[in-house]
Amino acid sequence: MTADRPGTAGAPVQGAPAGRKRPGPSSGSPLGGQIIKILLLGLFTALGVWAVLPLYLAGVWWGIVLVVAVVALVYWVYLSKRTVPAKYLVPGVLFLMAFQIFPVLYTMSTSLTNMSDGHRGTKEQAIASIEAYSVVRDADSREFTLTVAVNGEPETGELVFLLTDSEGNAYAGTEEGLTDLVGAQVDESGKVTDTLGYTVLSPTQVNARSDELQRFAVPTDDGAGIRSSGLSSAFEGSAVRVYDQTCDCVEDTETGIVYHADDERGAFYDEDDRRLPQGWQVGVGLDNFLRFLFNPTFASSFFGTLVWNIAFAASVTFLVFVVGLAVALTLHVPKMRGKVVYRILVVLPYAMSSLAMYLLWRDMFNADFGLFNRMLGLQVDWLGDVWAARIAVILANVWLGYPYMFLVATGALQAIPRELGQAAQLDGAGPWQAFRHVTLPLLMVAMTPILISTFAFNFNNFNAVWLITRGGPFGSEGTTAGGATDLLITYTYRLAFSEATAQYGYAAALSVMIFLIVSVMSVVSLSRTKALQEVER
Amino acid sequence: MSTPDVAVGPVYRRTAGKRFTLWAGRLGWRHAVMLVVVTFAVFPVLFVVSAAINPVGTLSSSQLWPTGASLSNAQDLFRNTPFGTWYANSLFFAITNATVTVLLSALAAYAFSRMRFKGRRVGLIGLLVIQMFPQFLAIVAIYLMFSNIGELYPAIGFDTRWGLLLVYLGGALSINTWLMKGFFDTVPKELDESAQMDGATHAQVFVRIMLPLVTPVLAIVALLVFINTINEFLLASVFLRDSGSQTLGLGLYQLVDSQRNTNFGMFAVGAIMLSLPTLAVFWFLQRYISEGLTSGAVKG
Numbered sequence: 001m002t003a004d005r006p007g008t009a010g011a012p013v014q015g016a017p018a019g020r021k022r023p024g025p026s027s028g029s030p031l032g033g034q035i036i037k038i039l040l041l042g043l044f045t046a047l048g049v050w051a052v053l054p055l056y057l058a059g060v061w062w063g064i065v066l067v068v069a070v071v072a073l074v075y076w077v078y079l080s081k082r083t084v085p086a087k088y089l090v091p092g093v094l095f096l097m098a099f100q101i102f103p104v105l106y107t108m109s110t111s112l113t114n115m116s117d118g119h120r121g122t123k124e125q126a127i128a129s130i131e132a133y134s135v136v137r138d139a140d141s142r143e144f145t146l147t148v149a150v151n152g153e154p155e156t157g158e159l160v161f162l163l164t165d166s167e168g169n170a171y172a173g174t175e176e177g178l179t180d181l182v183g184a185q186v187d188e189s190g191k192v193t194d195t196l197g198y199t200v201l202s203p204t205q206v207n208a209r210s211d212e213l214q215r216f217a218v219p220t221d222d223g224a225g226i227r228s229s230g231l232s233s234a235f236e237g238s239a240v241r242v243y244d245q246t247c248d249c250v251e252d253t254e255t256g257i258v259y260h261a262d263d264e265r266g267a268f269y270d271e272d273d274r275r276l277p278q279g280w281q282v283g284v285g286l287d288n289f290l291r292f293l294f295n296p297t298f299a300s301s302f303f304g305t306l307v308w309n310i311a312f313a314a315s316v317t318f319l320v321f322v323v324g325l326a327v328a329l330t331l332h333v334p335k336m337r338g339k340v341v342y343r344i345l346v347v348l349p350y351a352m353s354s355l356a357m358y359l360l361w362r363d364m365f366n367a368d369f370g371l372f373n374r375m376l377g378l379q380v381d382w383l384g385d386v387w388a389a390r391i392a393v394i395l396a397n398v399w400l401g402y403p404y405m406f407l408v409a410t411g412a413l414q415a416i417p418r419e420l421g422q423a424a425q426l427d428g429a430g431p432w433q434a435f436r437h438v439t440l441p442l443l444m445v446a447m448t449p450i451l452i453s454t455f456a457f458n459f460n461n462f463n464a465v466w467l468i469t470r471g472g473p474f475g476s477e478g479t480t481a482g483g484a485t486d487l488l489i490t491y492t493y494r495l496a497f498s499e500a501t502a503q504y505g506y507a508a509a510l511s512v513m514i515f516l517i518v519s520v521m522s523v524v525s526l527s528r529t530k531a532l533q534e535v536e537r
Numbered sequence: 538m539s540t541p542d543v544a545v546g547p548v549y550r551r552t553a554g555k556r557f558t559l560w561a562g563r564l565g566w567r568h569a570v571m572l573v574v575v576t577f578a579v580f581p582v583l584f585v586v587s588a589a590i591n592p593v594g595t596l597s598s599s600q601l602w603p604t605g606a607s608l609s610n611a612q613d614l615f616r617n618t619p620f621g622t623w624y625a626n627s628l629f630f631a632i633t634n635a636t637v638t639v640l641l642s643a644l645a646a647y648a649f650s651r652m653r654f655k656g657r658r659v660g661l662i663g664l665l666v667i668q669m670f671p672q673f674l675a676i677v678a679i680y681l682m683f684s685n686i687g688e689l690y691p692a693i694g695f696d697t698r699w700g701l702l703l704v705y706l707g708g709a710l711s712i713n714t715w716l717m718k719g720f721f722d723t724v725p726k727e728l729d730e731s732a733q734m735d736g737a738t739h740a741q742v743f744v745r746i747m748l749p750l751v752t753p754v755l756a757i758v759a760l761l762v763f764i765n766t767i768n769e770f771l772l773a774s775v776f777l778r779d780s781g782s783q784t785l786g787l788g789l790y791q792l793v794d795s796q797r798n799t800n801f802g803m804f805a806v807g808a809i810m811l812s813l814p815t816l817a818v819f820w821f822l823q824r825y826i827s828e829g830l831t832s833g834a835v836k837g
Contacts, residue, residue: 033740054689063689084739088648089660092641092710099707100667103675103682110678153696153779323574330570338568345575348582351819355768355786356808359793360585369597369798371584399581460671462771467790489674496677497775508677515670522669 037078044074070094104515111509112283117501119266119279126280127243129175130250130268132217132225133278134241144171144226145190146234148213149198154205159216161226162192162200163234172198173218173226191232206231241276250276288509297481302510305482305491306517308390312465312487313458316397317451323398324405325443329435332413350403358467361396365468384473386484393485397464401454412446413439452525459518462489470494488514585805594802610802618792618803623785624810626777627767629698630784631814634705635763639755641709646717647743651729661715668712672704673771679704680775696779704772713758720754721747760818767814785811 048071055063077086113119145164150157151174161173162181170181170192184195192200206213210231218226220236228234240254250259250268259268259276267279292302327346331339349357364371365382373380382388416439424434458464464487465471471479471486471494479498482491488510496507551559580601588599592607614620648654649661672679683704687694694700728750729742737745748755770786777783783791789807792800 033738051690058689060689085648085652085654085657088644088652088743092645092714095641095703095706096667096708096710099679099704100670100672100675103672103678103707104670106678106682107675110681115681152691152694155779326570327574330567330574333564333567336564336567338571342571342575346571346578347819348578351812351816352582353768353786353808353811353815355770356585356789356811357581359789359804360581360808363596363793363801363804364581364584366596369595369801371599371601374597375601399577403578456669460674462673463768467770492674493676493771496680504677504681511674511677514674518669522666 041075041078045071107508107511107515110505111288111512112285113281113505114266114279114284114287115281115505115508116503118277119281119505121280123261123263123266123280125175126267126278127250128219129217129278130241130276131239131243132219132227133215134239134252135217135225135227135237136240137235137237142236144234144236146228146232147192147200148206148209148228148231149192149195149200151198154199154201155208157199159209159212160198161216161218161228161234162195162198163226164190164192175216175218178218178220178226203231284505288506289513291506292510292513297477301477301482301491302513305486305488308485309459309487312390312394312485313455313461315394316401316458316461316464317455319394319398320401320405320454321447321451323402324407325409327402327406328409328413331410346406347403349399350407354400355463355467357400358396358463361392361399362468365392383469386473389469389473389485393465393468396468397458397461400464401458405450405454408447408450409443412443415446416442456518456521456525459487459521460489460514461487462493465490466493488517585808588802588805589809591802591805594799596798596801599801599805611806614803614806618788619781620785620788620807620810622781623783623788626698626783627785627811628814630702630705630769630773631763631766633702634766635759637706638709638713638762639759641706642711642714642717642758643748643751643755644743645710645714646721647747649714649718650721651726651747661718664710664712664714667710672708676771676775679772683776695776696782698782701773701776704776705766705769713761717751717754717758720751724750756822760822763818764815767811 048067051067052064055067074090077083077090142165144161147162147164149160149162151160152158158174162184163171163173163178164186165171168186168190170184170186171178172181173179181192181195184192187193194200201209213228213231216228220226224236224238226234226236241250241252241259243250247258248261250261251257252259257270259270261267262269263282264284265275265279266282267275269275292298331342362383363369367373367379367381367384370382372378372382380388382392420438420442421434424438425431429437465485469483469485471483471490473485474483475481479494486494492507492510492514495503495510557565584599584601587601587603588596589610590603590606590608591599592605592609593599594610594613598604649657683693683695683700687700691697692699693703724747729737729746732742732746733739767784768786770790773784773787774790777787780788785807789804789811792807793804
């Protein structure tokens with residue numbers, strides 16, 4: 001690129017409309033541009049209509065208002081003559097708002113709730129689920145033949161019960177209730193073989209989701225519901241647990257235990273503080289934050305992880321810098337045989353897919369079959385021992401990261417005049433002194449912003465840890481506590497997506513905490529870089 | 538510039554030993570250091586290549602140096618896994634995201650570089666600040682958001698290409714826009730001013746004058762986004778759960794997660810295949826890379 005720059009000023013301007021000379025401000029775009037503009041606006045309008053339809057069917061009015069507002073904004077920006085900068089900014093900014101800024105705000109609001117498995121929906125949904133789940137067979141229970149289907153993909157779609165009764169009527173039962181099923185093909189046994197809108201599951205697919213099936217119930221009339229018994233039959237019965245609005249409680253008619261609603265914790269509790277599993281989402285204020293800051297068990301997990309997180313990012317940045325700079329200095333001679341080959345081979349790790357290379361390093365560290373133990377004749381449990389795992393993670397990241405520093409340092413070294421170092425040596429400085437007091441300070445001017453961004457990158461380097469150790473090895477408390485190599489981001493990910501019970505609220509609070517930590521670091525580093533001065537240009 | 542050779546003194550005749558000592562002091566040690574570094578740099582790559590052609594195909598039988606050559610691992614990979622789909626998905630995300638990101642970023646960079654408007658300063662600082670908040674930190678919210686979106690619009694829900702692509706594009710305006718803006722600033726203003734005098738619209742200036750002159754920075758940003766997308770794991774793992782919709786990276790992860798020892802040969806083939814596109818873009822864009830990197834973009 002450097003070589004191109006001097007040329008740009010004198011480069012022939014391709015396609016500049018030199019022939020048409022029109023004094024004064026330009027009036028309108030040429031025809032081709034107008035047509036493209038109309039086409040794009042039309043496409044966007046079609047997209048808006050497509051977006052409104054499901055919102056209308058679901059009755060989400062604020063969603064419709066939002067879509068209409070966005071479409072109107074786009075029309076205004078592209079049809080007005082006074083909004084030239086906005087024409088260029090709107091496409092990117094819309095994406096930025098929807099998928100970066102909004103999620104950040106949403107994370108903050110989620111962090112103030114107890115949202116988790118068992119606390120996902122509203123109180124009404126929780127009550128319906130409690131009643132339907134407690135259904136038992138009566139003497140006059142209606143029996144159904146059951147076909148398990150889903151709405152969407154077999155592995156992930158919402159479960160749907162396709163039910164046929166003895167008279168041959170077919171129904172579809174979801175968590176919301178029972179509806180008539182039209183156009184279903186039913187075989188002699190009463191099983192539904194094919195239907196519009198739902199995917200019928202094969203026995204293996206049903207088995208894979210049997211846990212969910214156990215908990216699934218279709219609420220019907222007051223206090224009744226339909227549950228499965230086995231994989232191919234279902235029954236309607238009355239609920240044992242019944243909600244009573246007057247006392248805001250659920251009574252178990254079999255045992256006589258009364259569970260009172262606790263609107264602060266979002267669940268029904270009995271006198272001994274035992275709760276029903278189905279709860280609802282409530283705001284808990286700053287409880288999530290207080291928990292990992294002050295609760296002894298959670299706090300030790302959090303601060304332990306934080307200390308290692310900083311140590312990891314700092315040591316990777318330092319080692320990558322030292323190795324990269326050392327290699328750059330070694331190759332920084334005017335004439336050296338094989339320099340080009342050396343450069344290519346040294347940069348090789350950087351050009352490989354980092355995701356695949358992390359997995360490769362994990363397998364090289366494998367205690368039983370890995371390359372290191374076999375070649376060196378060691379018996380080290382690399383990923384099972386706290387410090388061995390930490391060293392392994394750092395080593396793999398140095399391997400992946402130093403070529404970048406080498407490239408950057410080479411560029412920076414070439415910008416420093418060689419004469420400076422030679423002059424220092426003439427004045428009696430040794431090679432080390434010349435490097436330490438002349439070259440290095442000049443080098444650091446160029447390298448400091450790079451070091452800061454490398455640190456920030458590694459601070460949240462999810463792949464580096466997750467793909468090698470998954471945050472482990474873990475202590476006696478298991479995977480809900482922080483592991484020895486856990487970064488805050490891997491810890492958050494595990495709490496939300498990789499545990500038996502997902503703790504969204506708590507994980508969101510951790511995310512907000514990472515935001516805060518990163519903000520403090522970036523305010524400090526930004527105030528030291530020159531990047532901000534560029535704004536004024 | 539002449540070589541600053543310390544040995545150019547009044548030496549009449551050097552013995553072979555003396556010449557060697559001089560060479561070792563000046564260049565020899567450099568070769569020694571580079572030999573160590575190159576060994577460190579190359580051995581994992583050598584290992585993965587050797588494992589890919591290893592006929593047995595297990596981790597425990599893979600050696601640093603190939604002991605035999607066969608294509609059985611590649612055949613297994615093509616036959617036993619939806620490799621073609623995975624690869625196509627990976628390339629789809631990488632290419633589409635890189636293209637659209639470059640487009641969106643260049644549009645914004647043009648506005649920031651050439652126009653003066655209210656909110657420009659805030660916008661530029663905002664982009665720097667947002668860079669400090671990687672999108673994946675909001676993963677919990679993105680997940681909850683798309684659980685709802687998927688119910689309304691199955692076409693952009695989980696397990697679809699478009700949903701994840703939308704999320705990726707949310708990160709289109711980032712430090713890359715800064716990188717581009719810096720480069721746009723180096724194009725002399727007189728060029729577009731004279732074109733505008735001649736009656737060109739702002740859109741014509743952008744397409745016909747700016748874009749051809751800033752191709753190097755477009756290439757660099759495309760390269761960085763391509764590489765980052767192909768190596769992206771976190772968002773993809775949350776979004777793509779169905780085996781047929783996954784990327785090659787996710788597929789490889791599961792391949793060695795379930796059967797660490799026996800699937801290693803297949804994994805090695807996949808790892809090389811996943812690296813090929815990045816190696817290729819590196820090769821074609823190598824002359825731009827070192828400067829593009831010094832401008833402040835980071836890859837891990």
